[in-house]
Amino acid sequence: MEVFSKNIAQLRKKSGLTQQQLGDKLGVSCQTVSKWECGVTLPDLSLVPALCRCFDISADQLLGIAPLPEGFIPAATGQKQYWEQRLDFLHRTRKYLWNDDYLAFLVQQVWQLNAPVRLLDCGCGFGALGLALLPLLPAGSSYTGVDHAPALLAEGRRLFAQQGLTAEFIEADIYEWQPLQQYDVVLCQSVLRHVGDAPALVRRMADFARTGGLVVCIEVDRTIEAAGLYIHGLDRAEVHAACDLTPLWCTEYRNKNRDWAMGVRLPHLLHEAGLRDIDARMNDRVTCLLPGTPQHDAVLADFLQSHDWGQELGGSDLEARLHYLTAHGLSRAAAEEHCRRLNDVARHLKKAGPEAAFTHLHGLFTVWGRK
Secondary structure (H helix, E strand, C coil), rough: CCCHHHHHHHHHCCCCHHHHHHHHHHHCHHHHHHHHCCCCCCCCCCHHHHHHHHHHHCHHHHHCCCCCCCCCCCCCCCCCHHHHHHHHEEEHHHHCCCCCCCCHHHHHCCCCCCCCEEEEEEECCCHHHHHHHHHCCCCCCCCCCECCCCCHHHHHHHHHCCCCCEEEEEEEECCCCCCCCCCCEEEEEEHHHHHCHHHHHHHHHHHHHEEEEEEEEECHHHHHHHHCCEECCHHHHHHHHHHHHHHHHHHHHHCCCCCCHHHHHHHHHHHHHHCEEEEECCCCCCEEEEECCCCEEEEHHHHHHCCCCCCCHHHHHHHHHHHHHHCCCCCCCHHHHHHHHHHHHHHHHHHHHHHHEEEECCCEEEEEEEE
């Protein structure tokens, strides 16, 4: 009774309701609510569902069986430990972002990098973009990658050495790092959405570039990505709903300044940083998986892993996911429905096996400007 009484009082105050207002919602007097909160009496069992709806929680949380939702829980994607623990995720996802011929087209025809360049990759990770770019650049070009995660940098050194490529990897906070030179091309990929101050980082990138140098920012627009996924055999509205987390993204933006629509915002950030000749393109890479596609099982495994759909959620894993979602702006009911959809997708794709099929548009924007 003590926990139950405490929870009602805490939830009422957190919701900004007086005892009278809560009583009006439930059809009881303010004196009755006061008795609940003082532990004198308990609500009638028939009122428990109404109380749960009022506070947007589960009965277990109201009764003290499960913990109450906490305040906003910030994502850890700006921390080096987060990505160091997800090296496998990075390997699985980076290889599906670019078509080599389109990247070559940007380098040779659009950016016209026809002479050796000094390339700086901000938030480089293990240098995935550098591994793709360096063979396309004129002989004599150099690559420097800066990141704050030593394990990712170590992997980058290994991979570059394995391919016979020379590169410099620097462990540093990109906001504080002071380079000894300026660069011809300064770029970042899938970084700005995860940092707390994207405009400041773009300004830093502009500072790193020489006069006339190229600044390139590459980011996914999550809304476009969510709308651009088709899974054969599943209702498309259900798939879209499983990927669209707009309330969560809005909460992250308000509380942590993580912008889910960073891709379409990029031209304006570059303009505000004082860059000129700004232009933008959407990457042409679309992943299509069909029965009989070469390496079908490997592509499917990568897709499941990258979307965290490798297994159905249940038990403590399910409760942890629900807790995270409710702390990011989803109601308990919406979070439960979202997890149901995720489980439906995971179950469908694993059951389909070699017949699994999907189309995935990544929604990756490439935006550039000159200093």
